[in-house]
Amino acid sequence: MQSNLFWLIPVASILALGFAYWFFKSMVACDEGTPLMREIAQHVREGAMAYLKQQYKVVAIVFAIMTLVFVWLSYGLHLQNKWVPFAFLTGGLFSGLAGFFGMKTATYASARVAHAAHHSLDAGLRLAFRSGAVMGLVVVGLALLDISIWFIVLNKFVTAATEGQRLMIITTTMLTFGMGASLQALFARVGGGIFTKAADVGADLVGKVEAGIPEDDPRNPATIADNVGDNVGDVAGMGADLYESYVGSILATAALGAAAFTQAGQNENAFKAILAPMVVAAIGTVLSIIGIFAVSVKKGASQKDLLNALGRGVNLSSLLIFITSFFILKALDLPNYTGIWGAIVVGLLTGIVIGKATEYFTSQEYKPTRAIAESAATGPATVIISGLGTGMLSTVVPVTAVVIGTTLAYCFAAGDWHFSPDHIGMGLYGIGIAAVGMLSTLGITLATDAYGPIADNAGGNAEMAGLPPEVRRRTDALDSLGNTTAATGKGFAIGSAALTALALLASYVEELKMAMMHAGQTTMEVSSVQVPIISATLTQFMTHFEVHLLNPKVILGVFIGSMMSFVFCGLTINAVGRAAQSMVEEVRRQFKEKPGILRGEDKPDYARCVAISTVGAQREMILPSMLAVLVPIGVGLIFGVPGVFGLLSGGLATGFVLAVFMANSGGAWDNAKKYVEEGHLGGKGSSAHKATVIGDTIGDPFKDTAGPSLNILIKLMSMVSIVTAGVNIAFTLF
Amino acid sequence: MTIYLYLSLMPEALIASHLPPEDYGAYLALGPKKRSQGQAIFFKLSEAYAKEKLDAYEGVAELRDGRIRRSAYLSIHRVLEQTPLDAIESLHLTSNDGHVLTLLPKEYQPSPGPRFHLYQEFCPVTPRVVSELEPKEFAATITDTSRAVSIPALVFAELILERLGDDPEANGVENLPYGNLEHLRDCLRELRAKSGKSTKLVVRHLEQDVLFRTIHRGFFVAGQGGAFRFFPMPTRSELETTHYAWWRSALRSIRF
Numbered sequence: 010m011q012s013n014l015f016w017l018i019p020v021a022s023i024l025a026l027g028f029a030y031w032f033f034k035s036m037v038a039c040d041e042g043t044p045l046m047r048e049i050a051q052h053v054r055e056g057a058m059a060y061l062k063q064q065y066k067v068v069a070i071v072f073a074i075m076t077l078v079f080v081w082l083s084y085g086l087h088l089q090n091k092w093v094p095f096a097f098l099t100g101g102l103f104s105g106l107a108g109f110f111g112m113k114t115a116t117y118a119s120a121r122v123a124h125a126a127h128h129s130l131d132a133g134l135r136l137a138f139r140s141g142a143v144m145g146l147v148v149v150g151l152a153l154l155d156i157s158i159w160f161i162v163l164n165k166f167v168t169a170a171t172e173g174q175r176l177m178i179i180t181t182t183m184l185t186f187g188m189g190a191s192l193q194a195l196f197a198r199v200g201g202g203i204f205t206k207a208a209d210v211g212a213d214l215v216g217k218v219e220a221g222i223p224e225d226d227p228r229n230p231a232t233i234a235d236n237v238g239d240n241v242g243d244v245a246g247m248g249a250d251l252y253e254s255y256v257g258s259i260l261a262t263a264a265l266g267a268a269a270f271t272q273a274g275q276n277e278n279a280f281k282a283i284l285a286p287m288v289v290a291a292i293g294t295v296l297s298i299i300g301i302f303a304v305s306v307k308k309g310a311s312q313k314d315l316l317n318a319l320g321r322g323v324n325l326s327s328l329l330i331f332i333t334s335f336f337i338l339k340a341l342d343l344p345n346y347t348g349i350w351g352a353i354v355v356g357l358l359t360g361i362v363i364g365k366a367t368e369y370f371t372s373q374e375y376k377p378t379r380a381i382a383e384s385a386a387t388g389p390a391t392v393i394i395s396g397l398g399t400g401m402l403s404t405v406v407p408v409t410a411v412v413i414g415t416t417l418a419y420c421f422a423a424g425d426w427h428f429s430p431d432h433i434g435m436g437l438y439g440i441g442i443a444a445v446g447m448l449s450t451l452g453i454t455l456a457t458d459a460y461g462p463i464a465d466n467a468g469g470n471a472e473m474a475g476l477p478p479e480v481r482r483r484t485d486a487l488d489s490l491g492n493t494t495a496a497t498g499k500g501f502a503i504g505s506a507a508l509t510a511l512a513l514l515a516s517y518v519e520e521l522k523m524a525m526m527h528a529g530q531t532t533m534e535v536s537s538v539q540v541p542i543i544s545a546t547l548t549q550f551m552t553h554f555e556v557h558l559l560n561p562k563v564i565l566g567v568f569i570g571s572m573m574s575f576v577f578c579g580l581t582i583n584a585v586g587r588a589a590q591s592m593v594e595e596v597r598r599q600f601k602e603k604p605g606i607l608r609g610e611d612k613p614d615y616a617r618c619v620a621i622s623t624v625g626a627q628r629e630m631i632l633p634s635m636l637a638v639l640v641p642i643g644v645g646l647i648f649g650v651p652g653v654f655g656l657l658s659g660g661l662a663t664g665f666v667l668a669v670f671m672a673n674s675g676g677a678w679d680n681a682k683k684y685v686e687e688g689h690l691g692g693k694g695s696s697a698h699k700a701t702v703i704g705d706t707i708g709d710p711f712k713d714t715a716g717p718s719l720n721i722l723i724k725l726m727s728m729v730s731i732v733t734a735g736v737n738i739a740f741t742l743f
Numbered sequence: 744m745t746i747y748l749y750l751s752l753m754p755e756a757l758i759a760s761h762l763p764p765e766d767y768g769a770y771l772a773l774g775p776k777k778r779s780q781g782q783a784i785f786f787k788l789s790e791a792y793a794k795e796k797l798d799a800y801e802g803v804a805e806l807r808d809g810r811i812r813r814s815a816y817l818s819i820h821r822v823l824e825q826t827p828l829d830a831i832e833s834l835h836l837t838s839n840d841g842h843v844l845t846l847l848p849k850e851y852q853p854s855p856g857p858r859f860h861l862y863q864e865f866c867p868v869t870p871r872v873v874s875e876l877e878p879k880e881f882a883a884t885i886t887d888t889s890r891a892v893s894i895p896a897l898v899f900a901e902l903i904l905e906r907l908g909d910d911p912e913a914n915g916v917e918n919l920p921y922g923n924l925e926h927l928r929d930c931l932r933e934l935r936a937k938s939g940k941s942t943k944l945v946v947r948h949l950e951q952d953v954l955f956r957t958i959h960r961g962f963f964v965a966g967q968g969g970a971f972r973f974f975p976m977p978t979r980s981e982l983e984t985t986h987y988a989w990w991r992s993a994l995r996s997i998r999f
Contacts, residue, residue: 222840226992472991478983607773607841608766691920693994694954 012280014288014341019157021291025150025452028298032139032146033114039136042124046474049227050120053466056237056619057116060204061109061245063623068196071634072101075192079732088735090527092182096159097732100189103151104252108197108245111144111459115244119236119466123476126467126483131306133487134315137467138322141460142301144244145452148252149294156259156287159183173271174526174543176279180264181523181731184516187257188728194249195634195721199581201246202714204626205238206585208618210709211592213702225472228606230599230613231592234622236469239462242713243495247458250502250720254509255290255448257724261512262286262441268519269434272544281341282438286445288337289353293330297452300326315490319457326450327357334446345435351421352439356446356508359414360454360501366406367500370399371676372493373684377403381681382690385700392681392704400674400711407500407669411507418443430548437515437547444508447501458498461491492683496676499717503672506720507665513727514657518550520734521650528738554650562648562743566655570726571663573640573656577722578667578715580633585710588625595621637722641729642736649741653730661723668719675712678704746806748793749814750786750826752866752898753949757822758785759793759803760814764835768843770813782952783837784865792830823866824895828966834974836955838992844955844977846962851973853877857908859931861945865962866898869949873904873930874942878973882965884941896966901959911935920954955993 041047079094118140126133163182169175212231215222222229225236266282304322306314334353338346369375373382377399384391422439423432468488471481525533525542532539535549545553556563595618605611644652682701684690690697730737749758749767760767764787771783788796797803802815834846856877863871874881878901887893906913911931921927930943961975976982982990 222992226840228840475987478987604773608769689918692918692956694952694956695920696922696951697920 012284014284014337015160017291018153018160018287021294022150022153022157024298025146025153025294028301029110029143029146029150032143036114036118036121036136036140036143039121040124041120042127043474046120046123046470049233049470049473050116052233052615053119053236053240054116056233056615057112057240059616059619060237060241060623060626061112063627064196064200065105067627067631068101068105068193071192071196072098072189082733082736086739088524088528088739089732090178090182090523092163093185093732096182096186097189099155099159100186100191100256101193102189103155104190104193104197104249107144107148107151107252108193108249110147111244111248112240114140114143115240115459115463115466118463120470122463122467122487123471123474123480123484126471126480126487127476129308130310130315130483130486131308133467133483134318135305137463137487138304138319138456138460139301140463141458142453142456144248144459145297145455146294148248148455149255149290149297149452152252152256152259153287153291153294155186156183156256159186160287171543172276173267173274173279176267176276176283177264177271177519178523180260180267180283181516181520184260184264184520185732187253187260187513188725188732190249190253190256191721191725191728192634192638194253195637195718195725196630197249198246198721199633199714199718200626200630201241202581202710202718203584203588203629204622205242205246206710206714207588207592207625208234208238208622209713210585210589210706211596211618211622213706214589214593215596222607225469227473228609228613230596230606230615231618232469232473233615234592234618236466237619238622239465243462244459246717247498247502248455250717251448251451251455251458251505253721253724254444254502254505255451257728258441258444258448258505258509258512259286259290261509261516262438262445264516264519265434265438265441265512268522269438272434272546275344278344281343285338285341285343285349286442288341289330289334289442289445289449292333292337293326293449294452296326296329296333297450297456299329300450300453301456312486312489315486316493319460319490319494323450323453323457326453327361330446330449331357334449345422345424348421348424349439349442352418352443353446353449355414355417355421356443357449359410359443359508360447360504362410363407363500363504364497366403366410367497367673367676368493370403370673371496371680373680373687378677378680379684381677381704382684382697382701385681385685385690385697385704388696389700389703392678392700393707396674396678396681396704396708399677400670403673403677404666404669407504408666411504411665414443415440415508415511430546433547437512440508440515441512444505444512447505447508454498454501457494461495461498464488464491492680496672496680499672499676499712500669502717502720503665503668506668506724507661510657510661510665510723510727513724513731514654514661515547517653517657517727517731517734518547520731521550521554521738524735524738527735554654556651556654560651562651563655566644566648566652566657567659568655569640569644570656570659570661573636573660573726574664574667574719574722576636577633577719578671580636581629581715581718582710584625584629584633585714588622588629591621591625592618633718637725638729641726642733645730645733645737646740647742649743650737653737657727657730660726664719664723668716671711671716671719675708675710675716678708679712681705744807746793746797746803748788748796750788750822750831752784752786753782753869755819755822755867756816757818757826758814758816759797759800759806761806762813764833764845765843767814768835768837769841772837772839772841782839783835784953785835785837786831787833787835788826788830789832792827821867823898824967826896828964828970828972831964831972834962836989836993838955838989839952840992842989842992844986844989844993846974846976848972849975851879851963851971853879857904859904859908859911859934861902861904861927862899863902863949863953864897864899865949868894868897870944871902871946871949872942872944873927873934875934876941878960878963879971881942882963882971883969886965886967888967896964898962898964900962902957903959907931920957
């Protein structure tokens with residue numbers, strides 16, 4: 010019966026992709042509005058596709074090189090199992106496909122949403138949200154499809170001495186396709202983040218500082234690049250990030266489950282533990298679809314009604330997964346299934362707490378952001394100081410939530426409140442499945458994220474096309490809702506990345522185990538005693554590899570991991586500055602060569618600005634991306650497994666906190682500006698407004714480039730270590 | 744070829760140009776090669792007045808034969824006071840990025856208003872003052888040359904004061920976009936306390952761009968002998984519909 014539950018995963022995948030297709034077709038069937046609206050939308054579409062084409066070219070080259078390296082490691086040096094190169098490729102391919110479909114839908118939707126807002130707010134909301142849902146459902150659909158295919162293939166072809174060993178090979182092999190997704194996500198997030206902010210900051214600097222042109226003005230040559238950037242960063246980038254977290258959490262949990270029960274010789278339970286995260290994710294997908302249909306508002310809806318409508322959909326899906334996950338685990342008949350269910354609930358609640366905390370620290374409805382706005386009375390310096398302070402303070406709740414959530418998930422699943430070494434395996438499984446719980450309704454939570462840029466672009470289209478004031482008011486309302494969901498979405502992405510990275514860190518040990526066995530080792534020395542690798546506990550592995558805080562190799566790794574987060578942020582933030590400068594220079598050139606642009610007599614060369622941002626993003630993303638891949642390998646080669654553990658721990662602890670700080674500072678600066686623009690403290694054009702505009706410009710690369718990219722960094726470093734575990738076993742300097 | 748005659752308020756100047764008001768506004772704001780930006784406020788003077796005046800100035804011939812391509816400055820001193828108010832045909836407000844809003848004169852109807860008014864003067868001097876006088880009374884007083892402090896002609900606009908208009912101590916006015924709100928309150932308090940003083944200086948001269956959204960009612964031109972003209976601002980609803988491009992630009996375009 011339990012193995013039949015597996016088929017829920019491909020079914021859920023097909024359902025998700027089917028509904029995504031239906032939403033896409035329904036959206037495309039809607040009218041795109043006036044010829045001008047179509048023209049603007051076409052510019053954005055062409056820009057977005059030009060960006061993706063260029064990005065995928067670079068990614069294809071990097072993937073080709075990496076695949077060759079993995080082929081050499083697997084077939085030449087025999088340090089990895091033979092499936093790794095293919096698993097790596099499919100992970101990247103499916104993540105890239107999800108980004109492509111999501112971007113395509115978003116760029117087709119914006120003008121249609123603006124046109125739908127002609128009829129009613131509800132029509133605009135429904136179209137925008139269901140277009141966003143395409144991204145959400147494509148991500149979960151493709152992820153579940155990839156998981157299903159690999160599970161079926163490996164289940165058929167993998168052979169081993171024992172069933173437990175076979176399951177461990179299957180799960181640890183599947184985990185390596187996470188690296189493909191991870192690397193693709195890094196390019197999408199870093200490249201997308203640099204593109205979007207280079208365009209945004211460039212357009213702002215030219216518009217506001219150089220030419221006095223407002224945002225979304227068709228005379229600003231960078232305005233289309235700015236609109237393209239919203240899609241590149243918040244649709245493709247966010248989608249790839251969460252795709253990676255989603256598959257990473259499911260696969261890491263499966264690997265941890267297999268290890269926990271195989272160690273105890275419970276192969277049947279090991280199989281159930283592998284299925285559990287996959288089935289929870291599958292059911293969560295179906296429940297997300299139900300939630301999507303619950304999102305609508307009545308005529309004359311207020312801003313609060315709009316927010317409630319989205320909340321209703323997400324809450325409904327969460328409530329249903331809360332109930333159904335209990336029955337899934339009961340049907341699987343896993344030992345301590347109530348404790349595992351408790352871990353899932355903890356994951357869900359942790360996600361909610363992080364989302365709410367993010368909203369509190371970044372929304373202009375609450376005190377922290379208003380305090381930043383009020384500090385504008387004394388100029389930009391105090392805006393910057395208070396934004397930095399608020400961002401730092403905002404780390405308290407998410408970090409505490411993850412600490413408490415992780416503790417509870419560990420203890421619930423372990424069935425033991427004393428952190429006993431005997432139950433480490435189950436405890437870590439609990440942490441993994443808590444991440445799965447948080448991400449189980451990703452179909453709808455990602456829909457709310459992708460909704461943001463669609464509504465934003467719809468607003469831009471309405472402005473540029475000069476639609477009537479009531480339509481603009483509606484698109485403004487939809488856009489404002491998108492700003493709120495974008496901030497909470499970032500918090501959710503960071504929180505889920507932290508939990509996923511924790512699970513990946515634990516799975517690294519399983520990969521080491523597999524690598525040792527792959528190298529022909531059967532026993533290892535633990536405190537002068539030879540212990541069989543297959544049945545060795547996590548504590549024994551830690552002892553064998555000398556992973557403890559008194560080992561300098563661990564401490565050195567921690568330092569390097571912490572430094573990596575800052576280096577990565579520095580590189581991406583500087584990249585935005587440089588790319589934005591190129592954009593400003595290009596716009597200046599266009600204004601100089603075609604003075605008629607400002608009088609509305611000449612058309613700007615939008616494509617040139619898109620190309621500049623694209624080239625800038627591609628050029629600038631290479632170094633940080635390569636660092637994220639090469640540093641874990643380098644640390645492994647020099648300091649071995651203890652160094653890698655230190656690196657991953659340092660990277661995770663610093664990266665998580667820094668990401669929350671960056672995202673929340675940027676979000677709070679952004680909304681402090683919006684608060685002033687709403688008419689408070691002098692409103693638009695006042696000195697307070699100018700001070701908050703400066704804060705917002707500084708915050709742009711914080712919240713949309715460096716912060717989100719750190720999510721990927723912490724996961725990718727774990728993934729690289731997992732995939733190259735065999736190299737760490739075979740070669741190390743110290 | 745038509746030559747238009749303009750009276751620029753910031754700075755005060757009489758200018759002849761080939762360009763019609765919308766193009767001239769954009770030219771003033773952005774320059775010929777987009778190397779400058781900035782607001783502009785100017786009057787278009789009537790064709791009859793232009794015909795009468797143009798030949799008197801050097802430079803117009805060069806404008807006529809094309810040696811000067813866009814505009815020629817004819818005078819930069821005491822221009823407003825020498826211009827009959829009847830010759831002012833329309834007022835043009837140009838945003839930072841060159842959008843132009845045209846205001847036509849209308850008969851002024853005094854309406855019961857708050858006790859205090861905030862006036863921004865634009866030409867020939869640019870202080871900001873608070874006054875107990877309603878616009879027409881203020882215009883008459885400031886142009887009364889028998890008084891020691893007077894000026895022959897003045898262009899000014901009334902700015903919003905919200906609840907401070909009735910009570911200098913009023914709360915809930917922190918959203919007024921004026922720097923140093925406490926000083927404004929002090930000025931209003933002084934006005935309230937001292938009988939016989941109807942006007943008090945708040946800011947000596949205009950230092951920043953004009954926030955067009957703060958204009959209450961419209962612009963006023965005061966001249967000798969009680970001459971007075973009123974250029975009302977469109978209503979908020981008209982700005983959001985008929986003049987949306989200008990309004991959007993006026994609201995969103997900021998200069999650092």
